[in-house]
Amino acid sequence: MSHITQELNGQPDCWIRAAQEAHRHTEALPLPGERVAIVGCGTSYFMAQAAAVLREGAGHGETDAFAASEFPRGRSYDRVLALTRSGTTTEVVDLLGQLKGTVRTTAITADPGTPVMRAADDLVVLDFADERSVVQTRFATTALTLLRAHLGLHTDAVVADARTALSTPLPQGLVECTQFTFLGRGWTVGLAAEAALKMREASLSWTEAYPAMEYRHGPISITTRSTATWMFGPAPAGLAEQVSATGGLWVEGALDPLAELVRAQRLAVAVAAARDLDPDRPRHLTRSVILVPSGQE
Numbered sequence: 001m002s003h004i005t006q007e008l009n010g011q012p013d014c015w016i017r018a019a020q021e022a023h024r025h026t027e028a029l030p031l032p033g034e035r036v037a038i039v040g041c042g043t044s045y046f047m048a049q050a051a052a053v054l055r056e057g058a059g060h061g062e063t064d065a066f067a068a069s070e071f072p073r074g075r076s077y078d079r080v081l082a083l084t085r086s087g088t089t090t091e092v093v094d095l096l097g098q099l100k101g102t103v104r105t106t107a108i109t110a111d112p113g114t115p116v117m118r119a120a121d122d123l124v125v126l127d128f129a130d131e132r133s134v135v136q137t138r139f140a141t142t143a144l145t146l147l148r149a150h151l152g153l154h155t156d157a158v159v160a161d162a163r164t165a166l167s168t169p170l171p172q173g174l175v176e177c178t179q180f181t182f183l184g185r186g187w188t189v190g191l192a193a194e195a196a197l198k199m200r201e202a203s204l205s206w207t208e209a210y211p212a213m214e215y216r217h218g219p220i221s222i223t224t225r226s227t228a229t230w231m232f233g234p235a236p237a238g239l240a241e242q243v244s245a246t247g248g249l250w251v252e253g254a255l256d257p258l259a260e261l262v263r264a265q266r267l268a269v270a271v272a273a274a275r276d277l278d279p280d281r282p283r284h285l286t287r288s289v290i291l292v293p294s295g296q297e
Contacts (some may be wrong), residue, residue, distance in 0.1 A: 049190030085113030
């Protein structure tokens with residue numbers, strides 16, 4: 001069994017623990033009323049997008065999400081929250097170092113014995129969700145679960161849906177598709193982007209992700225009998241019928257959207273297996289992007 005398979009299967013237990021421990025991190029996590037920016041790279045950036053929409057929608061305060069390399073230095077925030085599994089990603093560590101002493105910073109990481117420990121003012125460690133696979137699964141969803149619980153948005157039903165996502169067969173014909181599009185609305189736009197990334201990383205698939213209402217504005221033109229369109233959360237009226245009319249496979253997101261992401265992770269592994277690829281070792285990728293300063297190569 002691949003590392004990624006073991007790790008994605010362990011997500012329900014990780015989510016339970018994160019939700020139970022959320023109260024311990026109240027002071028380290030954004031407080032109601034704070035103006036917050038959430039940053040990350042790759043998977044962590046997409047989780048930041050989802051968390052930002054959830055927080056602002058819950059009435060906890062204005063919340064933005066940025067790729068760490070694109071953080072707007074001219075804006076004022078009460079707190080910057082960084083998501084980083086490895087704690088070593090150059091863009092995240094550099095940004096936290098530059099913000100030191102000007103704004104309170106918090107990092108959520110899987111490994112405290114890394115540079116992020118010194119770079120951030122506050123640290124939340126989810127070492128029980130760390131991973132061996134290059135491809136992130138359980139750390140990302142556990143970090144988002146922690147934030148959902150902190151916002152009062154996590155329920156036992158989410159865990160039950162995750163177990164369903166792990167035990168229910170994937171839709172017939174899905175693995176054989178040649179192109180995959182993931183759609184979301186609100187906080188699930190970030191999850192859709194993450195699902196697409198998982199497919200690219202683990203199975204080298206042609207994948208795209210869009211806000212659901214944008215799908216009609218061009219992307220639907222690629223839909224054929226060999227493509228799949230997967231909706232995270234409730235679909236806009238008429239969209240399922242439109243996609244089905246093209247001959248493409250429509251996948252309805254009936255579970256909690258975070259559990260739907262678990263299903264998409266399973267799909268990535270299944271497609272990798274069908275193509276005789278190692279999902280733990282995607283080409284050209286490493287566990288963390290650590291950049292060498294110019295002149296020190």
